[in-house]
Amino acid sequence: MRNFYRLLPLFFFFLALLTSGCKDKLPVKDDLSNAHYVFLTQDSSRVVFPQNVKGKVVVLGLIFTHCPDICPLITNNMERIQKEAKKEGINDISFVSISFDPLRDRPSVLKEYADVREIDTSNWVFLTGRQSEIDSLKKQLHYVSIAGDTTYSESGEPSYFFVHTDRITLMDKEGRTRQEYKGSSLNVDEVMKDIKTLSD
Amino acid sequence: MFILIVLMMIMPFQQKAQIEVKNAWMRPGAKDMNSALYFEVINRSNKADTLYDVKSDLAQKVEMHETYRQGDMMGMRPVKMVAVGANSSFKFEPGGHHIMFINLKKNLKKGSPGGEVTLYFRHAGQIKIKPEVKK
Numbered sequence: 001m002r003n004f005y006r007l008l009p010l011f012f013f014f015l016a017l018l019t020s021g022c023k024d025k026l027p028v029k030d031d032l033s034n035a036h037y038v039f040l041t042q043d044s045s046r047v048v049f050p051q052n053v054k055g056k057v058v059v060l061g062l063i064f065t066h067c068p069d070i071c072p073l074i075t076n077n078m079e080r081i082q083k084e085a086k087k088e089g090i091n092d093i094s095f096v097s098i099s100f101d102p103l104r105d106r107p108s109v110l111k112e113y114a115d116v117r118e119i120d121t122s123n124w125v126f127l128t129g130r131q132s133e134i135d136s137l138k139k140q141l142h143y144v145s146i147a148g149d150t151t152y153s154e155s156g157e158p159s160y161f162f163v164h165t166d167r168i169t170l171m172d173k174e175g176r177t178r179q180e181y182k183g184s185s186l187n188v189d190e191v192m193k194d195i196k197t198l199s200d
Numbered sequence: 201m202f203i204l205i206v207l208m209m210i211m212p213f214q215q216k217a218q219i220e221v222k223n224a225w226m227r228p229g230a231k232d233m234n235s236a237l238y239f240e241v242i243n244r245s246n247k248a249d250t251l252y253d254v255k256s257d258l259a260q261k262v263e264m265h266e267t268y269r270q271g272d273m274m275g276m277r278p279v280k281m282v283a284v285g286a287n288s289s290f291k292f293e294p295g296g297h298h299i300m301f302i303n304l305k306k307n308l309k310k311g312s313p314g315g316e317v318t319l320y321f322r323h324a325g326q327i328k329i330k331p332e333v334k335k
Contacts, residue, residue, distance in 0.1 A: 065233060066233055068227065068229075068234040068235055068265075068276075068301070069236045069265070069267050069276060069294060069295065069298050069300075070276070070295070072227050072236070073294055109233075112230040112233070113230060113233070115230075116228045116229060116230045116307055116309055117228050117310075118335075144273060153260040153261050155260060155303075157232075157260060157303050159261070159302050159303065161275070161276055163270075163273055163274070163275030164273060164275070165273055165274075166273065167272065182272070184274065184294075184295055185295065
């Protein structure tokens with residue numbers, strides 16, 4: 001029995017070592033815990049990001065809705081993660097898509113984008129806002145999007161596309177970014193493992 | 201002689217098309233927004249063919265594009281044509297070559313009929329397809 005008590009500190013030492021190992025696996029990249037970005041949701045509600053999702057693990061993607069190939073891949077991958085999280089009973093999770101093309105992506109456009117893709121918005125919000133707010137967030141996330149030349153259709157509709165960072169970001173419950181993945185081609189199992197590390 | 205004539209009459213109908221387009225599908229998209237079309241081209245002939253144009257009434261503009269990666273950035277650029285080598289195939293797929301539909305004229309929802317698209321090949325001529333709309 002005496003030996004047991006002697007070994008107890010050693011046991012806690014190794015336990016602490018193991019726990020810190022898990023945290024080190026997902027070190028804090030950018031701290032947005034005190035950030036206050038004012039955005040509008042797809043339903044035109046005003047929210048302050050990331051305060052609106054505090055207490056949840058966040059899967060974050062930046063997109064523009066006129067993107068026909070890359071952003072739909074990012075959105076599809078977020079949907080795959082959402083389905084897997086639901087299957088595994090993970091409830092402390094939120095999905096956030098933020099447009100970096102607010103000129104075209106008004107709340108109603110974001111709503112159409114979600115509706116036509118039949119996205120489950122029970123724990124997924126689409127956000128847009130002032131260009132200055134979006135630019136500040138992009139800077140904080142080291143995210144780049146560069147608009148290309150504008151062309152016009154026969155009816156005079158402008159059309160332009162972006163070269164942009166291909167990324168899905170995982171944030172912890174305090175609003176700190178902890179991991180980044182290639183948005184258009186990620187391994188859902190790897191993301192789920194990281195989500196479980198940050199989830200309860 | 202009679203059998204030979206009959207065989208000559210039947211044979212053209214039994215030959216498989218030299219260019220086959222299969223697994224055509226489009227992404228959902230709302231009216232006035234964009235979508236992309238993907239498919240596989242199989243060239244069974246002994247000479248290369250070229251897809252040089254795509255037309256459809258589904259959108260105001262239809263263009264051939266390719267997606268490219270530069271570091272952790274991705275972008276799209278137009279391509280004028282796509283060559284499909286003799287006895288080979290070429291895939292238009294997400295994250296690669298695709299047909300871009302700019303300013304859709306109607307909502308394309310999952311499961312809804314996409315509508316007709318005409319592909320123009322240098323040798324095989326026009327091939328009409330009706331892609332499925334899916335995610």
